[in-house]
Structures are given as C-alpha cells and as structure tokens.
Amino acid sequence: MPTSADVAKVAGVSQTAVSVALSGRSGSARISPATRQRILDAAAKLNYVPHKNAVALRRQESMVVLFITRPSRIEPFGQVIPHVLTTAASGALAEHGYSVLVTQPEELAGGGRALTALIQRLQVDGVLYDSPDGPEVMNAIASAGVPSVMLIRPVETGNPSPSVVVDPQPGMAAAIDHLGLLGHRRIAYVGREGPHPIDRHRLACFQAALAQYSGHQLEESIFLVRDYSIQAGEQGAERALTHNERPTAIITSSDGLTLGVLRYANENKIQIPYDLSLISFDDAVVADLYPPITSISQPFAECAAAAVELLIKAIVDGQSVHDQLTLPTQFRVRSSTGVPSNFICYPQGAP
Amino acid sequence: MPTSADVAKVAGVSQTAVSVALSGRSGSARISPATRQRILDAAAKLNYVPHKNAVALRRQESMVVLFITRPSRIEPFGQVIPHVLTTAASGALAEHGYSVLVTQPEELAGGGRALTALIQRLQVDGVLYDSPDGPEVMNAIASAGVPSVMLIRPVETGNPSPSVVVDPQPGMAAAIDHLGLLGHRRIAYVGREGPHPIDRHRLACFQAALAQYSGHQLEESIFLVRDYSIQAGEQGAERALTHNERPTAIITSSDGLTLGVLRYANENKIQIPYDLSLISFDDAVVADLYPPITSISQPFAECAAAAVELLIKAIVDGQSVHDQLTLPTQFRVRSSTGVPSNFICYPQGAP
DNA sequence: CTGAAAGCGCTAACAC
DNA sequence: GTGTTAGCGCTTTCAG
Numbered sequence: 001m002p003t004s005a006d007v008a009k010v011a012g013v014s015q016t017a018v019s020v021a022l023s024g025r026s027g028s029a030r031i032s033p034a035t036r037q038r039i040l041d042a043a044a045k046l047n048y049v050p051h052k053n054a055v056a057l058r059r060q061e062s063m064v065v066l067f068i069t070r071p072s073r074i075e076p077f078g079q080v081i082p083h084v085l086t087t088a089a090s091g092a093l094a095e096h097g098y099s100v101l102v103t104q105p106e107e108l109a110g111g112g113r114a115l116t117a118l119i120q121r122l123q124v125d126g127v128l129y130d131s132p133d134g135p136e137v138m139n140a141i142a143s144a145g146v147p148s149v150m151l152i153r154p155v156e157t158g159n160p161s162p163s164v165v166v167d168p169q170p171g172m173a174a175a176i177d178h179l180g181l182l183g184h185r186r187i188a189y190v191g192r193e194g195p196h197p198i199d200r201h202r203l204a205c206f207q208a209a210l211a212q213y214s215g216h217q218l219e220e221s222i223f224l225v226r227d228y229s230i231q232a233g234e235q236g237a238e239r240a241l242t243h244n245e246r247p248t249a250i251i252t253s254s255d256g257l258t259l260g261v262l263r264y265a266n267e268n269k270i271q272i273p274y275d276l277s278l279i280s281f282d283d284a285v286v287a288d289l290y291p292p293i294t295s296i297s298q299p300f301a302e303c304a305a306a307a308v309e310l311l312i313k314a315i316v317d318g319q320s321v322h323d324q325l326t327l328p329t330q331f332r333v334r335s336s337t338g339v340p341s342n343f344i345c346y347p348q349g350a351p
Numbered sequence: 352m353p354t355s356a357d358v359a360k361v362a363g364v365s366q367t368a369v370s371v372a373l374s375g376r377s378g379s380a381r382i383s384p385a386t387r388q389r390i391l392d393a394a395a396k397l398n399y400v401p402h403k404n405a406v407a408l409r410r411q412e413s414m415v416v417l418f419i420t421r422p423s424r425i426e427p428f429g430q431v432i433p434h435v436l437t438t439a440a441s442g443a444l445a446e447h448g449y450s451v452l453v454t455q456p457e458e459l460a461g462g463g464r465a466l467t468a469l470i471q472r473l474q475v476d477g478v479l480y481d482s483p484d485g486p487e488v489m490n491a492i493a494s495a496g497v498p499s500v501m502l503i504r505p506v507e508t509g510n511p512s513p514s515v516v517v518d519p520q521p522g523m524a525a526a527i528d529h530l531g532l533l534g535h536r537r538i539a540y541v542g543r544e545g546p547h548p549i550d551r552h553r554l555a556c557f558q559a560a561l562a563q564y565s566g567h568q569l570e571e572s573i574f575l576v577r578d579y580s581i582q583a584g585e586q587g588a589e590r591a592l593t594h595n596e597r598p599t600a601i602i603t604s605s606d607g608l609t610l611g612v613l614r615y616a617n618e619n620k621i622q623i624p625y626d627l628s629l630i631s632f633d634d635a636v637v638a639d640l641y642p643p644i645t646s647i648s649q650p651f652a653e654c655a656a657a658a659v660e661l662l663i664k665a666i667v668d669g670q671s672v673h674d675q676l677t678l679p680t681q682f683r684v685r686s687s688t689g690v691p692s693n694f695i696c697y698p699q700g701a702p
Numbered sequence: 703c704t705g706a707a708a709g710c711g712c713t714a715a716c717a718c
Numbered sequence: 719g720t721g722t723t724a725g726c727g728c729t730t731t732c733a734g
Contacts, residue, residue: 001471001496003711014721019713030719049472053407054711057726062404064452072438076431076636083434087423090453099473101415102441102453120352121400122450145352230639259639266641285427288581288610289640290617354727365705370729381703405727408710 002046011035011042018043022050056123064099065126065311066119071105075230077255080284081300085130085151088304096312098125105131112140119144126311128304129161147314149307152298153198162314162323164307168205168281171296171329175251175279176209176218178294178333184249184277184340186219190236190261191253193224202253202281221247225257233260241270248340249277251296255286258293273338283332291335299327353397362386362393369394373401407474415450416477416662417470419492422456426581428606431635432651436481436502439655447663449476456482463491470495477662479655480512498665500658503649504549513665513674515658519556519632522647522680526602526630527560527569529645529684535600535628535691537570541587541612542604544575553604553632572598576608584611592621599691600628602647606636609644624689634683642686650678 004022008015013035021031021039031039042048056062067089069082090100101124115137119127127141127148138161141148150163179187189206192199203222210218223239225232236257240247241264252258258280265272272278272291280286283297306325355373359366364386372382372390382390393399407413418440420433441451452475466488470478478492478499489512492499501514530538540557543550554573561569574590576583587608591598592615603609609631616623623629623642631637634646657676 004713005711015711016713016721016723017719019711020720023713032719035719047468049468051408051711052472052474053404053413054726055713056404057402057408057710057728058712058714060726069438072434075639076435077639079434079438080427080430083423083430083437084427086434086437086453087420087430087455090455091457094454099452099454101450102437103445103450104438104441106442117398117400121403123403263641285636288426288428290614355729356727366727367705367729368703370727371704374729383703386703402727405710406729408712409727409729411710 001051002048004048004050007039007042007046007048010046011038013039023055061125061315062123063097064101064122064124065093065128065315066101066103066122066124067128068131069102069104070131075256077259077285078228081282082130084284084300085304088301089128089151089308092305092308093312096308098312100128105137112136112143115140116144119146126315128307128311147311149311149314151307152300152303162310162325164303164310164325164327166298166303166327166329168202168296168329169208171281171331172202172205172251173209173212174331175294175296176206176213178331178337179249179251179277179279180213180215180218182277182337182339184218184247185216186221186245186247186249188221188223188240188243188247188250189253190223190225190233190240190250190257192228192232192257193226199253206251219245221245228254228256230256230260230263233257233262234264235260237261237264241268241276249279249337251279251281253281255280255282255284258282258286259289262289262293272336274341277337277340279337281329287332287334294334294337295332297330297332299330302327352402353399355399355401358390358393358397358399361397362389364390374406412476413474414448415452415473415475416444416479416666417452417454417473417475418479419482420453420455421482426607428610428636429579432633433481435635435651436655439652440479440502440659443656443659444663447659449663451479456488463487463494466491467495470497477666479658479662498662500662500665502658503651503654513661513676515654515661515676515678517649517654517678517680519553519647519680520559522632522682523553523556523602524560524563525682526645526647527557527564529682529688530600530602530628530630531564531566531569533628533688533690535569535598536567537572537596537598537600539572539574539591539594539598539601540604541574541576541584541591541601541608543579543583543608544577550604557602570596572596579605579607581607581611581614584608584613585615586611588612588615592619592627600630600688602630602632604632606631606633609633609637610640613640613644623687625692628688628691630688632680638683638685645685645688646683648681648683650681653678 004018005015008018018039021036067086069086093100127146129148130151148161150161153163191203210220223236225236240250250261252261261278270276280293280295283295286293286295310323355369356366359369369390372387418437420437444451478497480499481502499512501512542554561571574587576587591601601612603612612629621627631644631646634648637644637646661674
C-alpha cells in the first residue's frame with residue numbers, strides 16, 4: 001500500500017505537496033499546475049489512495065455516520081421500511097462523501113451509556129436514528145456530543161435532536177375525500193392503541209379529516225389494537241366488521257394491520273373492494289398485493305434524504321440547527337377502494 | 352474527549368500502562384492488579400473510550416467490514432432479502448467486535464478500479480458481497496488485497512473468493528414429495544431464463560427431484576420468464592395455466608414470481624389451493640400473504656452468519672481459506688398446497 | 703512489572 | 719509556490 005511519502009518521492013516533491021494537491025484543502029491554489037500534474041501522475045501510477053484512518057485521525061473527522069436502524073420485526077414485511085430508509089440514507093450520504101456504519105439497537109445492549117461510548121469510540125461524525133425507543137436513547141446520543149437527526153419520529157418534549165417527521169394529514173384528507181365521494185358514510189379506523197405520539201397523530205388526522213369533509217356527514221368507528229402485527233389487524237377487522245354499525249370502508253394505520261384485515265377478509269369471503277374498501281397507511285409493501293391497496297404513502301426515501309441533508313448541515317455548521325422538517329403523506333388510489341355495496345350481513349358460504 | 356494520556360495522568364501511571372491494561376493485548380499480564388484497578392477506575396471516571404481511528408492507524412486493522420448489498424429492486428418485496436442479509440451479518444459481526452459499513456453497488460459507479468480504491472481507502476478489514484454482478488466486480492474486490500466472501504451466489508469458475516451458497520435440492524425434493532403424495536401428476540416450474548448458475552441450478556434440482564420421485568410418474572412443464580418480477584410471474588402463470596397439458600401445481604423459483612402467479616390466479620378466479628397448488632422459492636415474504644404460501648425456504652440469516660464466520664476466519668488467518676459452504680433449503684408446508692381438483696378449464700364469471 | 707521513545711499516514715501551521 | 723516541522727491518539731518494541 002503506497003503512502004503519500006511514496007508518491008512524493010516518485011513525483012520529486014515533498015509529502016506536503018502531495019497532501020495539498022490531492023486533498024485540495026488548505027491553500028488549494030498554492031500548487032503550480034505543473035507540479036500538481038506530476039503528483040497526480042505519480043499517484044495514479046502507484047495506485048495511491050489516502051489512508052482513511054490517518055486522515056480521520058489528523059482531521060478529527062471520519063466522514064462516516066452511524067445509522068441506527070429500528071429493531072428488526074419478526075414479520076418479513078416489516079423489513080421493508082428499514083431497508084428503504086437505510087439505502088436511501090446511504091445513497092444520499094455517499095453523494096456527500098460520507099460512508100455509513102449501520103447498527104441495530106439489539107447490538108446496543110447496555111442502554112444509554114453503552115450507546116454513548118459506542119458513538120464516541122466509533123468516531124462517527126453524526127448519527128441517524130430510526131429506532132422507536134424512548135428518550136433515554138436519544139439523550140445518550142445527544143450526550144455523545146455528535147450531531148444527530150431522528151427519522152420519521154415526531155419531536156417529543158425536550159427532544160435534543162432535530163428530526164424529520166411525516167404529516168399524515170394530506171394523505172388522510174385525500175383518502176377521506178376519496179371515500180366520501182365514492183359514497184361511503186361510515187368509515188372505520190384500525191390503529192395502534194397507546195400514547196405514542198405517532199399513533200395519536202394519525203388518529204387525530206383521521207378524525208380531523210372526517211370532520212372537515214365537505215360533503216355528506218361522515219361517521220367514524222375507531223378500533224384500537226395492541227400493535228402493528230397481522231394478528232392485530234385481523235382482530236381489528238373482526239371488531240370493525242362485526243360491529244352493529246358496520247363500516248363500508250377501513251383505513252388502517254399501517255401496512256401490517258392492512259395485511260391482517262386482508263387475511264380476515266379472505267377468510268370470511270369478504271371481497272375487496274366489492275364488500276369492503278380498504279386503505280392502508282405506510283405503503284411500503286401493499287402495492288404488490290392482490291388487490292393492490294389504495295394507500296396513504298409515507299415518503300420514506302425522501303425522509304431519509306432530508307434527514308441526511310439536515311445531518312450534514314449540522315455536522316458542517318457545528319451542530320447548530322435544531323430543525324424539524326415535515327414531509328407530507330401522499331394518497332395513492334389503487335384497487336382496494338370502490339363504491340360501497342348494500343352488503344349488510346355476512347355472506348354465507350363460498351363464492 | 353479524554354485520551355489515554357489523560358487517564359494515565361489521573362491514574363498516576365504512564366500512557367503505555369493504560370494502553371496495555373485496557374486493550375489487554377501485548378503482555379496482558381504485565382500489569383499488577385492494583386495498577387490495573389487504578390487505571391480502570393480512572394478510565395471509568397473520565398469516561399474514556401479508545402479512539403478507533405488511532406487504534407486502527409496504529410494496528411493497521413480497522414475492525415470494520417464492508418458489506419456490499421445487492422442493488423435495490425424496484426418492487427417493495429425485493430427489499431426484504433437484502434435487509435435480512437444485512438442485519439444478520441451486522442449482528443454476527445457485532446458479536447466479534449466488528450462494525451459494518453454498508454454500500455450499494457449504485458455508489459460504486461466507475462466499476463472495478465473505483466471499487467478497489469474504495470475498499471483500500473476505507474481501510475476495511477474484509478468485504479461481504481451480495482451483489483449479483485459479474486466477475487469483474489469480484490476480481491476488483493480480490494485485487495484490493497482484502498479477504499472477502501460472497502453471499503448466496505455460487506462460485507463460478509475462477510472465482511477468487513470463498514462463498515456461501517444454498518442448495519435448492521433438499522427443499523425441492525421435499526416439495527415434490529409433498530405434491531406427489533397429494534396426488535399431483537403434472538407440476539409446472541416457473542423460473543427465470545438465462546445462463547445464470549443460480550437459475551440453472553434451481554431448475555436442475557426441480558427436474559432431478561421430479562425424476563427421483565418414488566411414487567407415480569410425475570410430468571414436468573417448464574416455463575421460463577425474463578426476470579423475477581411480478582409481471583414475469585403473471586406471464587409464467589398464464590402460459591402454464593393456458594397450456595394444453597395443464598398442471599395442477601406450480602413451483603416458482605422466487606417470491607416475486609409467486610406474487611405474479613397469485614395475481615394471475617386472483618384475476619382469473621383461480622382459487623389457491625383448491626384449483627391450483629402453489630409453492631414458492633425464497634420464502635422471504637410470502638408467509639404473510641393469503642393464503643400463506645407453502646415454500647422452499649432459503650436460510651438467508653444463516654447464510655449471512657456463516658459468511659461472517661468464513662470472513663472472520665479469513666481475516667484472522669491472513670486470508671487463507673478458499674472454502675465454499677453449502678446450506679440446505681428447507682420445505683415449509685403452509686396453506687397454498689392441497690389435493691388437486693378435477694378442474695380442467697377456466698371457470699366462467701365471478702364466484 | 704513499568705516507562706520512554708518511536709512511529710502508523712496524514713494535515714496544517716509556519717517559515718522560506 | 720514549496721518544504722519543514724509538529725503532532726492527531728494510540729500501540730509496541732526495548733530498556734530499565
């Protein structure tokens with residue numbers, strides 16, 4: 001492995017000249033074109049590449065950022081969102097010359113202190129954080145003294161990092177409009193229960209959209225389930241569809257729940273969209289199902305890209321910014337929504 | 352950020368002592384218990400963590416490995432396999448104290464030389480490679496002078512790296528057995544065309560399993576499509592199911608194709624498993640569909656873990672091993688296979 | 703058992 | 719314009 005000294009020797013210049021000519025930093029224009037060319041030639045000939053660790057050590061910046069992914073879910077479909085996020089972030093970072101170190105929270109056993117230590121030892125320039133854990137983790141990151149930005153999650157009180165969040169409202173409003181126009185009058189929401197701001201926000205947007213719908217009065221039915229699993233989705237669907245006031249459409253708060261609703265529908269010979277309209281939230285995986293699911297899409301890739309911009313700004317400006325960037329959801333009509341039928345009770349037997 | 356010198360000062364010892372006591376390397380036992388304890392206390396008090404870049408520079412090893420993922424596919428479901436592989440590898444590497452730098456081949460524009468340079472500049476200790484590109488990429492990796500192992504892909508002639516491959520045979524044989532026992536007599540295979548060893552191998556295993564089936568004579572129908580997309584799967588299904596000698600079961604060579612077959616079946620009111628039995632290959636995403644798909648499973652996570660073991664062995668032993676490890680597929684019965692019906696031609700109209 | 707000294711490969715003042 | 723010098727934080731001979 002050739003070093004800059006080797007290049008210097010071949011080019012007949014000092015090691016400094018090589019460094020300056022190749023890195024183009026401090027006093028970039030101070031090398032004469034002729035010398036620069038000699039250096040470039042020598043470097044090319046020797047196949048020289050600067051030693052990243054040496055540069056990092058000297059410059060006190062490593063050009064790598066740590067990406068903490070959400071814990072991997074058991075369900076296969078749950079792998080899609082983290083992967084989209086990671087690759088999008090990795091691509092955006094690569095464009096800025098940064099590499100990305102990926103870690104899973106499982107590897108972070110030991111909690112806050114361990115995480116802080118990890119970040120410091122790794123000497124990363126920044127942290128991108130996509131794990132849904134509590135504030136102690138965020139504080140740990142913050143106390144590592146490294147710029148960080150959180151992905152997707154809303155800023156809770158006292159949150160020390162800037163973040164990129166997505167606003168359910170636009171997609172939700174469009175979804176309700178769509179359903180209202182189609183003739184639906186009672187719309188069910190199947191979402192995750194609990195105090196998590198994300199869940200509260202989605203539900204609130206659903207309710208607001210319903211209230212603000214400008215056509216006929218729309219009725220809501222809300223069914224909260226314990227998590228985002230397929231099983232939870234099935235239960236939500238069952239509760240919704242066996243309820244006295246049966247909705248003609250369901251909006252779920254995640255793809256996982258949608259998969260559950262779909263399973264319930266299939267097992268009970270409820271045809272989508274004929275007997276029930278279904279709208280998913282996330283749109284990470286449901287576009288390829290049968291039928292392709294009308295969805296409120298979260299702009300995952302854009303979030304990651306935006307987070308990278310924020311992070312790089314923070315790194316360059318010396319961790320100043322404390323922004324929160326909000327990206328809108330989009331509504332995509334596919335084939336799981338239609339005009340409501342007069343279908344009232346369960347169909348009997350096979351089709 | 353405290354340095355080892357700071358710790359030394361607090362502990363009242365030399366910097367050397369700190370290094371030796373904490374890293375536990377060269378002459379581990381040479382520090383007296385009392386001194387070691389003083390050092391440990393001081394380090395804890397100052398919250399000291401060794402500087403990774405400095406260590407890497409000095410030791411000439413970075414404890415990071417580069418993971419080159421396959422290019423991200425357009426279809427959402429295509430994201431699952433790379434993510435499973437990455438997280439499994441990352442977890443296994445973490446256990447050995449390695450971090451993982453993830454990169455996508457898209458970032459590697461410029462081909463071989465660029466890749467070699469990247470690896471050298473990054474100063475990674477090893478490379479894990481899961482991209483389906485040609486031998487030039489593998490040669491580039493090999494010529495970076497760093498141990499590497501390839502994931503999933505078979506070793507082609509002259510392949511310079513050890514690799515972990517999966518053998519379709521066991522799962523395929525079990526699948527054929529299952530189908531034969533159920534009473535199927537003509538089984539279709541929908542796979543990707545072309546000379547890629549993976550595809551040839553899967554097809555060969557299918558044919559061999561059919562030939563070796565010990566019950567009734569089984570007939571094969573082979574339909575090769577252009578890629579692993581949903582559209583290709585639809586076309587494969589159409590060709591298979593409109594053929595004169597209509598199969599009662601289809602085995603696809605990937606989850607993507609299965610999704611396509613499913614779409615075709617749904618659109619043509621063909622019910623699975625009543626009218627058609629369906630078996631997928633991969634089993635990355637199809638367990639959660641309706642019906643859950645009987646599958647030949649590739650052990651992705653195990654592959655990644657095995658690859659990590661191989662890589663670490665190569666790193667430690669000074670890139671000696673040139674192994675190829677073969678992991679078996681498994682057959683998992685779910686709900687997409689059943690007794691064949693006497694269904695011969697298309698059903699007419701809606702259910 | 704412990705410390706002093708010599709760098710790993712590079713960059714950034716500072717002189718010339 | 720160019721070279722000299724002094725380290726970044728750590729490990730590792732080699733003397734004590």
